[in-house]
Amino acid sequence: MSYISSYYASSANAAPERLVLEGDHHCDICVIGAGYAGLSTALHLAEKGYKVIVLEAEKTGWGASGRNGGQIINGYSRDYDTIRARYGEDTARALLNMGFEGADIIRDHIKKYNINCNHSPEGSFFAAFNDSQMKFLERRKAIWAEGGNNETEIISRDKLSDYVGSALYCGGLLDKRGGHIHPLNLALGEAAALESLGGKIFEKSRVLSIDTGTKPKAITERGSVSAAHIVVCGNAYIGNTAPQLQSRFMSVSSQIITTAPLTDAQASALLPGRHCVEDCNFLLDYYRITADRRLLFGGGVVYSGTTPHDIEGRLSPKLLRVFPMLQGVKIDYAWSCNFALTLTRMPHIGRLSDTVYFIHGDSGHGVTTTHLLGRLTAEAVAGQAERYDIFANMKNYPFPGGRVFRIPFTALGAWYYGLREKMGI
Ligand SMILES: Cc1cc2nc3c(=O)[nH]c(=O)nc-3n(C[C@H](O)[C@H](O)[C@H](O)COP(=O)(O)OP(=O)(O)OC[C@H]3O[C@@H](n4cnc5c(N)ncnc54)[C@H](O)[C@@H]3O)c2cc1C
Secondary structure: OOOOOOHHHHOOOOOOOOOOOOEEEEEEEEEEOOOHHHHHHHHHHHHOOOOEEEEOOOOOOOOHHHOOOOEEOOOOOOOHHHHHHHHOHHHHHHHHHHOOHHHHHHHHHHHHOOOOOOOEOOOEEEEEOOHHHHHHHHHHHHHHHHOOOOOEEEEOHHHHHHOOOOOOOOEEEEEOOOEEOOHHHHHHHHHHHHHHOOOEEEOOOOEEEEEOOOOOEEEEOOEEEEEEEEEEOOHHHOOOOOHHHHHHOEEEEEEEEEEOOOOHHHHHHHOOOOOEEEEOOOOOEEEEEOOOOOEEEEEEEEOOOOOOOOHHHHHHHHHHHHOHHHOOOOEEEEEEEEEEEOOOOOOEEEEOOOOEEEEEOOOOOOHHHHHHHHHHHHHHHOOOOHHHHHHHOOOOOOOOOHHHHHHHHHHHHHHHHHHHHHOOO
16 A cells, blocks of 8 residues: 555655565664654664664554644643542642653654655634633633743734634634644654664564564564564554553544645735644644645544545534635545544553553644654653653553443543533533
């Protein structure tokens, strides 16, 4: 299988054909999965001088890292107060202080390795529908300032049209340390950076099983890699390769559509400052203007993780609700992709054994966090596990309902939160 059809696949930078793993190989660290989590881990390790091999089941950036909304969003899927209530003040503070590092890593990689991924540094905009969401954003602004991000601004209703040309919202928060990128080209650029440091990537090389013993080994159909450490970064697409992770996440799909190129005037009427936008709902809409002036619009989830047959039909009404002036606009691309949802909606990292680490569970918000967690995992492998263990010690819970009932249970929970939002509570 090559890339799934998408706007990103059709506008990807040229990349080398990579080999399939054949025979038995040895290295310092073997990483499973060439998404952001795997590439960030591998690149940070290669920068420290380790010999790294990445094994990818499909193609580099084939998963969520090459098919997402491209939004560089700071922080986590859960807000500071939820994290503090759940894990305590010390953990919440430590996470807050690391909450802007993932975006900095992305910008560093783009600059250091000269990655052409249409990086748009204007910032990210969080749009509020009602007063209670505005209060939430005001609290976010105050908390983020305590964590070192003073580059945010509350935008009131009278200034809103400078940021979003939609009558739906009552205001928002601008984060100037956000931005957006062509996500597949970021992944391809990070892969090239890894290879420039001597790292190797094998594609079409699905790891079928992992020996998690003192001499760990990743085994594919045609070969194997033995290493001092293995890092599992297969996220929503890991399947049965790491059975220990199966009950800890649900593979959930989200969909994106992309319009035909708009005129400059049309694009400016929608998003005058070219910021990317996500709204504050539990099941949120997210959108931005691409480098060639298309509106790229995502929203909704399918809890069974399947691809809906009519993505355009599902998303167009949402798009038109935000921007009714786009009635009749041609949709050039529509695709679906899966992310790994945890019960806590926080990323989940840890060790399957003394030698095997894992990163997964971005919960739909992981462009920045996967980059951070890759760095922390590299630190831990190199013997500095202090920051890593703050995350690894956060309790993660299996989904209730077992394999049969966890999808309806989770959908029911989401319906409940969606209903609360519709009622404005
Ligand atoms: C539609 C959509 C839109 C999103 N939009 C945003 C956004 O705008 N901003 C944001 O912050 N987050 C967003 N996210 C989330 C973000 O994309 C993810 O958090 C992030 O890309 C996850 O990276 P990853 O490396 O963990 O997983 P992935 O990118 O999915 O990579 C996992 C890789 O592992 C490979 N793999 C799996 N199993 C094996 C195996 N056994 N052997 C070898 N290889 C294997 C897969 O083929 C895949 O390439 C979105 C997600 C989706 C689905």
